[in-house]
Amino acid sequence: MNSNHTNLPPRAKSGGKGKKQPVPKKKKSPWKSFFKFVLIVLLIAVLAAAGYAGYLFVKGNQVIEKSGIDKPVAPGQSAKEKPLTVLLLGTDHRPETGTYLTDVVMVATMHPETNSSTLVSLPRDTLIELEGYKSSKLNAYYPRFKAAYNAAEKKEPGSGIPAEEEMKVMMSKYLGVNIDYVTVIDFQGFRDVVDTFGGVDVNVQYNMCHRDSVDGTDINLTVGPQKLDGKKALDYVRYRKSMNCSPKTKESNDFDRNARQSEVLHSLLDRMKSFGGVTKVGNALDAVSDNMTTDFEQQQIRDLLMTYYDIGKEEVKFMPITGEWRSPNVYINNDELDAARQALQDELAGKHNAQGTEADSKATP
Incomplete structure (x- = not known):
């Protein structure tokens, strides 16, 4: 099964003669x-x-x-x-x-x-x-x-x-x-797919903490660029609100979660496309x-x-x-x-x- 089609969105291009026009950022669903x-x-x-x-x-x-x-x-x-x-x-x-x-x-x-x-x-x-x-x-x-x-x-x-x-x-x-x-x-x-490709690179925008002994959730992420393994990548895309943490961390709405899901998926795609990912x-x-x-x-x-x-x-x-x-x-x-x-x-x-x-x-x- 062989294809050169990745179906990835093309990179936005800018430039040309004269004043550079800002390229509107396309919203991703x-x-x-x-x-x-x-x-x-x-x-x-x-x-x-x-x-x-x-x-x-x-x-x-x-x-x-x-x-x-x-x-x-x-x-x-x-x-x-x-x-x-x-x-x-x-x-x-x-x-x-x-x-x-x-x-x-x-x-x-x-x-x-x-x-x-x-x-x-x-x-x-x-x-x-x-x-x-x-x-x-x-x-x-x-x-x-x-x-x-x-x-x-x-x-x-x-x-x-x-x-x-x-x-x-x-x-x-x-x-x-x-x-x-x-x-x-x-x-x-x-989680297994993320771990297979050696994690994903993300930029955590704010601290995220949520602990719940009932369902085993234990999210504890700190702000900043970092590589996440499968468990933490799942925590990153699932985080909604702080629970059983002191101090409490910022809540996350559905738009924030959707943006993080897109970030993780694009990082995963990049790793899949690399030579190391192919193997x-x-x-x-x-x-x-x-x-x-x-x-x-x-x-x-x-x-x-x-x-x-x-x-x-x-x-x-x-x-x-x-x-x-x-x-x-x-x-x-x-x-x-x-x-x-x-x-x-x-x-x-x-x-x-x-x-x-x-x-x-x-x-x-």
Whole structure:
């Protein structure tokens, strides 16, 4: 699997004859950054250097065989010929906590003829009120479904349906599209990938301290440029507010957190592109496969790679849905939700429209 396309945004250029004009700084969407990370996780072999492609092709196949389901793709269902809808979940699962709250919930539609995608994201605290389901925060459903499935396996009252399948059914109903596949990536996978590439370089803008013995959180970062390992990089992007610390440190809003996520992801990309990073891609592939759950068939993953390996940022429409925070829930904007539903349906119909992403511009820091 070989490509010279990195899909990285081009560097801004300035200069020319006469007075130098300031180049306006383009706002980056945190959801765009996360989606790029998901693509990196799934397509990391494609982003590596050409000289390493032979090894990565073999290694990539090993990961595909370990991650994907060993069954054939149904006739007419290949990503090469059929538009697909994928549910992407990022959970807070770590060995020390055992929790499965979904901090990231996204739905992506992709069309092979237009080589394009529409990505909708929902706030983790969105209050879901849907017929057939008990009203709750969006991020609570996956662990609830998981507990019900585990109970059934122990011959106790439970659903007997995998949590991933339950999430597909619920989100299909909520967004009005049929979701074909689901991929779940956990915090441990993020930490392992960062450690594989030797950490990330960031500039911590202010001290961050948060300690919570209940979930094992122990964030203690000091201001200044530094290299962070996987654990501290996760602390850096997760930090919200100070707790059990003296003196208390400055609180962090969602815009601050999104900017830090983008900073970490760009640093990780730089390390992946370096020669030293290329030689570590195989280990990163192992880290990804060990911390990812998906119901993609092995061949379907290969079909995705072949079909969308060169998708550019211009062909991806990002629609993070916003809302109003009224503790403890987010009440989403219904107009934005309706627009997102329509955009997903349009993508599946081959009517990709990269314009009209007002929600995206509102959500950027």
